[in-house]
Amino acid sequence: MPYSRYRPAHERVQLPPAEREWPHRRIEHAPLWVPVDLRDGNQALAEPMDPARKRRMFDLFLSMGFKEIEVGYPSASQTDFDFVRHLVEKDLVPDDVTVVVFTAARHDLIERTFESVAGLPRAVVHMYTATAPTWRQVVLGKDRDELRGLITEAGRDVARCADALPGTDVRFEFSPEVFNLTEPDYVLDVCNAMSALWDASPGRPVIHNLPATVEIATPNVYADQIEYMHRHLDRRDGVILSVHPHNDRGTGVACAELALLAGAQRVEGCLFGNGERTGNVDLVTLALNLYAQGVDPMLDLSDIDGIRRTVEHCNRIRVHERHPYGGDLVYTAFSGTHQDAIKKGLAHHARQASELGVPAGQAPWDVPYLPIDPADVGRDYEAVIRVNSQSGKGGAAYMLQTAHGLDLPRRLQIEFSRAVQRATEDSGAEIDAEELWGLFRAEYLDRPGVALGAWHVTEPEPGLHRFTGEFRTGTERVEHTGTGPGPLSALTRALARAGITVDILDFSKHALDRGRDSLAVAYVECRVEGATRWGVGMDASVLTASVLAVLSAVNGGPAGRIS
Ligand SMILES: CC(=O)SCCNC(=O)CCNC(=O)[C@H](O)C(C)(C)COP(=O)(O)OP(=O)(O)OC[C@H]1O[C@@H](n2cnc3c(N)ncnc32)[C@H](O)[C@@H]1OP(=O)(O)O
Ligand SMILES: CC(C)C(=O)C(=O)O
Numbered sequence: 001m002p003y004s005r006y007r008p009a010h011e012r013v014q015l016p017p018a019e020r021e022w023p024h025r026r027i028e029h030a031p032l033w034v035p036v037d038l039r040d041g042n043q044a045l046a047e048p049m050d051p052a053r054k055r056r057m058f059d060l061f062l063s064m065g066f067k068e069i070e071v072g073y074p075s076a077s078q079t080d081f082d083f084v085r086h087l088v089e090k091d092l093v094p095d096d097v098t099v100v101v102f103t104a105a106r107h108d109l110i111e112r113t114f115e116s117v118a119g120l121p122r123a124v125v126h127m128y129t130a131t132a133p134t135w136r137q138v139v140l141g142k143d144r145d146e147l148r149g150l151i152t153e154a155g156r157d158v159a160r161c162a163d164a165l166p167g168t169d170v171r172f173e174f175s176p177e178v179f180n181l182t183e184p185d186y187v188l189d190v191c192n193a194m195s196a197l198w199d200a201s202p203g204r205p206v207i208h209n210l211p212a213t214v215e216i217a218t219p220n221v222y223a224d225q226i227e228y229m230h231r232h233l234d235r236r237d238g239v240i241l242s243v244h245p246h247n248d249r250g251t252g253v254a255c256a257e258l259a260l261l262a263g264a265q266r267v268e269g270c271l272f273g274n275g276e277r278t279g280n281v282d283l284v285t286l287a288l289n290l291y292a293q294g295v296d297p298m299l300d301l302s303d304i305d306g307i308r309r310t311v312e313h314c315n316r317i318r319v320h321e322r323h324p325y326g327g328d329l330v331y332t333a334f335s336g337t338h339q340d341a342i343k344k345g346l347a348h349h350a351r352q353a354s355e356l357g358v359p360a361g362q363a364p365w366d367v368p369y370l371p372i373d374p375a376d377v378g379r380d381y382e383a384v385i386r387v388n389s390q391s392g393k394g395g396a397a398y399m400l401q402t403a404h405g406l407d408l409p410r411r412l413q414i415e416f417s418r419a420v421q422r423a424t425e426d427s428g429a430e431i432d433a434e435e436l437w438g439l440f441r442a443e444y445l446d447r448p449g450v451a452l453g454a455w456h457v458t459e460p461e462p463g464l465h466r467f468t469g470e471f472r473t474g475t476e477r478v479e480h481t482g483t484g485p486g487p488l489s490a491l492t493r494a495l496a497r498a499g500i501t502v503d504i505l506d507f508s509k510h511a512l513d514r515g516r517d518s519l520a521v522a523y524v525e526c527r528v529e530g531a532t533r534w535g536v537g538m539d540a541s542v543l544t545a546s547v548l549a550v551l552s553a554v555n556g557g558p559a560g561r562i563s
Contacts, residue, residue, distance in 0.1 A: 009216050009217035009218070009221060010217075012181060012216060012217075013180065013181060013216065013217055013221060013225075014183045014184060015184075015221065015224060015225075016184040016224055016225055016227075016228030017228070018224065019227065019228070019231060020223070020224055020227050020262070021227065022223045022224075022226075022227050022258060022261035022262040022263075023261075025261040025262075026261070027257065027260050027261060027290060027293070027295065028295060029295060029296070030287070030290055030295065030296060030297050030298040030299075031260055031264065031265055031266055031267045032067070032068060032240070032242075032265060032266040032267070033066055033068075033266075033267055033269075033283055033286075033287065033298070033299060034066070034068045034069065034070060034100065034242070034266060034267065034268045034269075035061050035066055035069055035070065035268075035269070035270060035271060035283060036070040036244075036268045036269065036270060036275075036280060037057055037270045037271055037274060037311075037314075037315075038054055038057055038058065038069070038070060038071050038072050038083075039070045039071070039072050039073050039080075039102050040070070040244075040268075040270065040275050040276065040280055041270040041271075041274040041275050041280065041315065042054075042072070043073070043276070044274065044275050044276040044277070044279075045274075045315060045316070045317075046316075047316055048077075048079070049314050049315075050079070051079065051082065051083060051086065053313065053314040054071075054072075054079075054083045054314075055083075055086070056310055056313065056314055057310065057311075057314045058071065058087070058092070060271075060307065060310045060311075062094065062097065063300065064299050064300050064301070064307065065298060065299050065300050066097070066299070067096060067097055067098065068097070068098050068099075068100060068124065068266075069097065069098075069099055069100065070099075070100040070101075070102060070126065070268070071083065071084055071087060071099045071100065071101060072084055072101060072102065073101075073102045073103070074101050074102075074103075074112065074113055074115075074116035074117075075103055075104075075108070075109035075110070075112035075113050075116075076109075080116075081112070081115075081116050084099070084101060084116040084117060085116060087099065087120075088116075088117070088118070088119045088120050089119070093120065093121075093122075095121075098122045098123065098124055098171075099117075099120065099122075099123055099124070100123070100124040100125075100126050100173065101113050101116060101117055101123060101124070101125055101126065102126045102128070103125065103126065103127050103128075103158075104127070104128060104129070105127050105128070105129040105150060105151055105153075105154030105155075106154065107154070107157055110125075110127070110154060110157045110158055110161060111157075111161060113125060113161075114161040114162070114164070114165055117165070117168055117170075118165060118167075118168065119167070119168070120168050121167070121168065121169060122168065122169045122170075122171075123168055123169075123170055123171075124170070124171045124172070124173050124207065125158055125161075125162065125170055125171075125172055125173065126173035126174075126175065126207075126209070127154060127155065127158055127172070127173070127174055127175070128174070128175035128176075128177050129147065129150065129151050129154070129175075129176065129177060130176075130177035130178050130213075131147065131151075131176040131177065131178065131179065131182040131186065131187055131190060132177075132178035132179075132180075132181035132182045133181070133182075133183070134178075134181070135177070135178055144186055148189070148190055148193065151174075151190055151193075151194070152193055152194070152197060155172075155174070155193075155194050155197045155198065156197065158172060158198075159172075159197065159198060171204060171205070171206070171207070172194075172198045172206050172207070173206070173207035173208075173209055173242070174191065174194045174198075174206065174207070174208055174209070175208075175209040175210075175211055175244065176190060176191065176210065176211075177211055177213050178211065178213040178214065179210040179211050179212070179213070179225070180210075180211070180212040180213070180214075180215075180216065180217070180221075180222055180225060181213075181214075181216060184225065184228050184229075187210075187229070188228075188229060188232055188233065191208045191229070191233060192233065192234040194206065194208070195208070195233070195234050195235045195238065195239060196234070196235075200234075200235045200238035200239050201235070201238040202237050202238050204238075205238050205239060205240045206235075206238065206239055206240070207239075207240045207242050207266065208229070208233065208239055208240070208241055208242065209242035209243070209244050209266070209268060210225070210226060210229060210241070210242065210243055210244070210264075211243070211244035211245070211246070211268075212243075212244070212245045212246055212252075212255055213244075213246060214246060214248050214277075215245065215246050215247060215248035215249045215251060215252065215255065216248070216249070217249075218249075218251070219251050219254040219255040219257075219258045220258065222245070222255045222258065222259060223255075223258035223259055223261060223262040224262070226241070226243060226258075226259040226262040226263060226264055227262035227263055229241065229263075230262060230263025230264070231263075240265050240266050241263055241264050241265050241266070242264065242265070242266035242267070242268060243255070243256055243259040243260075243264045243266070243267055243268070244267075244268040244269070244280070244281075245259070245269070245280070245281040246275065246276065246277065246278065246279065246280055246281070247273060247275075247277075247278040247279045247280070247281060247282075248277060248278050250278065252269075252273070252278075252279070252280070252281035252282065253281055253282060253285050253286060253289070255281070256269065256281045256286055257286070257289065267281065267283070267286060268280070268281075269281035269282060269283040269286065270282065270283065271283055271284055271307065271311045272284055272308065272311050272319045272323060272326060273285070273323075274311070274315050274317060282323075282324070283299075284301065284304070284307070284324075284325055284326055285324045285325060287299045287301060288301060288324070288325045288372065288377070291372065291376075292371050292372050301325075301377055302376065302377060302378055303377075303378045304325060304326050304377035304378055304379070305326075305378060305379070306378070307326070308326045325372075325377060326377075328383070331370060331374040331379055331383060331384050332383050332384060332385070332386050333369060333384065333385055333386070333395070334386055334387070334388050334390050334391055334395070334430075335390045335391065335392075336390065336391050336392020336393070336394065336395060337392065338368075338369050339385045339391055339392060339394040339395035339398060340392055340393075340394035340395075341368035341369060342367060342368060342369055342370060342384060342385060342394075342398075343385065343394045343395075343397070343398045344368075344394075345366070345367035345368045345369075345370070346367055346381070346384075348367075349363060349365070349366070349367055352364070361373070361375060361376070370384070381402060382402065382403075382433070385398045385399060385402075386399075386430055386432075387399060387420060387424065387430065387431050387436060388424050388429065388430040388431065389421060389424040389425045389428075391417075391420070391424075392417060393410075393413035393414050393416070393417035394413070396413070396416060396417055396420045396436060397413040397416075397417075399433050399436050400436065400437070400440060402433075403433040403436075403437065404437060404512075405512040405513055406440075406512075406521060407510055408523065409506065409508055409523050409525070409534075411506070411525060411534070412523055412525070412534045412536070415533065415534050416440065416443060416444075416534075419439060419443050420436070420439065423439055440536075444534070444535065444536035444552050444556075445536060445537075445538060445552065447552055447555035447556060448555065449473065449551075449554065449555030450471055450472070450473055450498075450500070450551055450554050450555055451471075451472045451473070451551070452469050452470065452471060452472070452547065452548075452551060453469070453470030453471075453472055453477065454469065454470055455467065455468065455469025455470065455547070456468055456469070457487045457490065457491075457543065463485055464483060464484075464485065465483065465484060465485065465486055465487045465489070465490040466481060466482070466483045466490055467481065467482050467483075467484075467487060467490035467491045467493070467494045468480070468481040468494070469491075469494060471494075471495075471498045478498060480494040480495075480497040480498050481494055481497070482494030482495070482496065482497060487543060487546070487547070488504055488507070488524075488546055488547070488550060489504070491547055491550055492504060492550070495550075495554065500528070500529070500554055501528070501529055501530075502526050502527070502528050502550065502553070502554060503526060503527040504524055504525075504526055504550070505525045505526060505527060505532065506523075506524070506525035507522070507523070507524045507525075507546070507549075508522070508523050509521065509522040509523070509542055509545065509546065512538075517540065519538050519539065519540055519545075520538070520539060520540070520541065520542040520545040521536065521537070521538045521545060522536070522537045522538075522542065522545040522546040522548070522549040523535075523536055523549060524536075524537075524546065524549040524550055524552075524553055525553070526550065526553035526554070528553055528554055528556070528557060529557070531557050533553055533556040533557060534552075534553060534556070535548075535549045535550055535551065535552030535553025535554070535555075535556060536549055536552050537549035537550075537551070537552055
């Protein structure tokens with residue numbers, strides 16, 4: 001591959017003088033978020049959104065709590081123009097929300113843009129022009145001064161149109177497109193000219209939006225560029241410094257985060273990162289990254305799957321399974337050691353919550369492998385652990401516990417995980433909760449072999465139990481009696497009379513739920529004819545469950561013959 005055709009970023013970007021504090025800062029509050037899905041996202045779709053989709057996306061933004069929303073490029077298409085008019089005429093913009101409309105720096109487009117917002121109480125008019133050398137020379141055919149002239153002339157047009165619309169409080173936004181490839185002194189000069197022209201002040205701040213239109217360098221370079229502007233922009237308290245990263249190198253989120261450290265106050269992006277080429281920066285990831293640091297993201301992301309469904313519907317693009325926070329698989333562990341750690345972590349979390357006397361959803365979160373509690377974004381725990389051939393004992397045990405209430409003893413977990421391993425290696429696929437339960441039943445609860453007909457246990461004197469029962473295999477039936485200090489030892493004696501030697505090594509039991517008619521489950525580890533194995537029994541009676549568990553262990557190996 002001819003890699004030498006490409007130049008490293010430091011040869012393409014004029015770096016600003018190195019003055020940086022951003023590496024020592026922290027992000028302590030959310031920026032002003034501005035979704036641009038209805039404009040930048042929409043212009044990247046093979047099938048742009050129809051009016052119904054646009055409306056659905058707009059309503060989603062309102063429900064999530066966005067306060068500034070870019071709603072389109074109304075001079076570029078009738079659909080966009082009509083959508084803005086729809087918002088105006090149906091009075092759909094709440095009092096605490098401002099819409100942004102986008103335009104190129106061209107007189108006819110600017111006029112049409114203002115036509116679209118007439119009747120709105122507030123609006124931001126967002127004007128852009130590319131400023132980087134290649135765009136100046138190749139696309140626009142202008143030198144630095146000519147382009148500065150074009151931009152300021154268009155800025156005057158914007159101000160004139162705003163004056164001619166007295167009922168609408170218009171604020172101004174300027175984007176030097178491809179900011180990140182533009183000479184720092186030039187872009188600073190153009191932005192300062194716009195601040196003066198639009199009279200930027202704290203009461204009516206101008207937004208300077210500095211895009212990484214095509215990402216070309218590591219995020220630290222973008223951070224240096226933003227900090228340079230933050231330090232040197234005129235009328236800084238009358239300027240809202242905004243960023244607009246794209247994701248060509250896959251580092252859009254990192255660029256936005258470092259830019260916030262470097263002084264940015266506002267971020268434009270799209271939900272789940274739709275947008276030109278590799279997309280705009282993903283606002284969902286940015287917001288939840290803040291959330292995971294204990295910072296209020298100022299957005300409601302508590303129903304991430306609902307948000308995702310709407311975004312997928314509107315964009316007609318699916319969100320990848322591994323997409324941060326919103327993908328189907330991002331709270332799921334298949335691998336054994338991860339599952340083991342999560343299972344222990346969730347149990348520890350529940351204990352901590354009860355010690356603190358707070359609901360589990362309020363207790364501090366520190367569960368291995370899960371950066372946030374999936375429940376906070378509306379996910380349940382069912383998908384957290386899924387089982388395939390990479391899984392260990394913990395995964396299957398967790399699924400049996402969550403789906404069926406079984407609390408398997410550790411050595412039984414190990415024994416059962418071998419059966420799971422065999423099944424998943426044979427199929428090469430994942431095993432779901434239903435199939436796992438079927439496997440468990442076949443392995444322990446429905447084993448063929450020795451069955452019991454009528455049986456009973458008596459206690460002729462304290463501390464002495466007598467078991468009498470009919471043992472069956474196939475058509476054979478024999479009745480035997482055994483006595484012992486407990487019912488199970490009496491059973492093993494009766495089994496010995498039937499020719500089957502059983503020693504009980506371990507025994508535990510629990511109720512399956514707290515209801516009055518709940519089932520009991522018993523687990524018993526036995527040495528049967530010299531081999532150690534587990535049996536499981538379930539019944540409404542604890543004694544019957546225990547007896548069935550011993551028979552299950554007996555039947556776990558080569559079927560015992562009765563005599
Ligand atoms: C990075 C970004 O996302 S920028 C936004 C990009 N979004 C879009 O382009 C979506 C909507 N765009 C459109 O529908 C059309 O491009 C329109 C309606 C805006 C303009 O259409 P046309 O007039 O047919 O022009 P066309 O798109 O072919 O070419 C763009 C022209 O505008 C000029 N231009 C490009 N950007 C700007 C700008 N910011 N300000 C002024 N002129 C510009 C180009 O130099 C070119 O001029 P030329 O025809 O004299 O060479
Ligand atoms: C013009 C700006 C806002 C933009 O969309 C970009 O540079 O990607």
